[in-house]
Amino acid sequence: MNNAVRTLRSERGWSQQHLGDLLGVSRQSVNAIETGRYDPSLPLAFRIAELFGLAIEDVFVSPSKEP
Amino acid sequence: MSMSPAQRRYTRRILLLSLLYAALLMPVVYLLSRHLVAGPLAFILGVLPALPVVGFFVAIGAYLVDEQDEYLRMLVTRQSLIATGIAMTAATVWGFLEGFELVPHALGYAWPIVWFAGLGAGGCVNKLLERRAA
Numbered sequence: 433m434n435n436a437v438r439t440l441r442s443e444r445g446w447s448q449q450h451l452g453d454l455l456g457v458s459r460q461s462v463n464a465i466e467t468g469r470y471d472p473s474l475p476l477a478f479r480i481a482e483l484f485g486l487a488i489e490d491v492f493v494s495p496s497k498e499p
Numbered sequence: 500m501s502m503s504p505a506q507r508r509y510t511r512r513i514l515l516l517s518l519l520y521a522a523l524l525m526p527v528v529y530l531l532s533r534h535l536v537a538g539p540l541a542f543i544l545g546v547l548p549a550l551p552v553v554g555f556f557v558a559i560g561a562y563l564v565d566e567q568d569e570y571l572r573m574l575v576t577r578q579s580l581i582a583t584g585i586a587m588t589a590a591t592v593w594g595f596l597e598g599f600e601l602v603p604h605a606l607g608y609a610w611p612i613v614w615f616a617g618l619g620a621g622g623c624v625n626k627l628l629e630r631r632a633a
Contacts, residue, residue: 458503461570469628470570 520551582617
């Protein structure tokens with residue numbers, strides 16, 4: 433699933449490790465989500481969106497709306 | 500790479516179980532291979548080395564329950580499924596070949612060993628998939 437996690441993280445100058453610490457997950461998990469090879473569960477997706485102060489659909493692109 | 504708290508607990512459990520396995524196996528092999536014990540006590544002693552091996556499976560289950568990082572949990576789940584597929588396939592194929600008397604008899608505890616080797620193969624698959632996507 434495409435998402436804006438990498439962009440949002442970079443804008444804040446955070447490392448993957450720092451984002452992982454804030455979310456309570458590993459750096460490996462953040463990397464897997466950013467590269468789209470792992471789709472987070474709904475609770476984790478909400479935690480990510482809330483951390484960036486955005487709605488979930490502003491962070492994650494619905495597969496039905498992907499080009 | 501730093502380990503999650505659940506990974507650290509899992510590693511500690513596996514280490515303790517491995518030590519227990521080694522500590523139990525040697526005296527049991529000594530006593531039973533020389534027929535120094537017989538009857539129900541022999542059965543009890545014979546089961547003892549199996550218990551830490553059962554503990555390895557319990558430790559993996561406990562890890563999956565314990566792990567709070569869902570991505571890491573998914574990796575170990577995939578690794579275990581690959582191991583199970585390899586072990587069950589090997590046991591099935593060997594079982595048929597053995598039934599047709601084409602291969603020698605394999606002791607039952609060979610299959611957990613194949614399963615643990617399968618965990619290694621599953622770990623390699625995880626690494627390859629991670630590398631390919633990076």
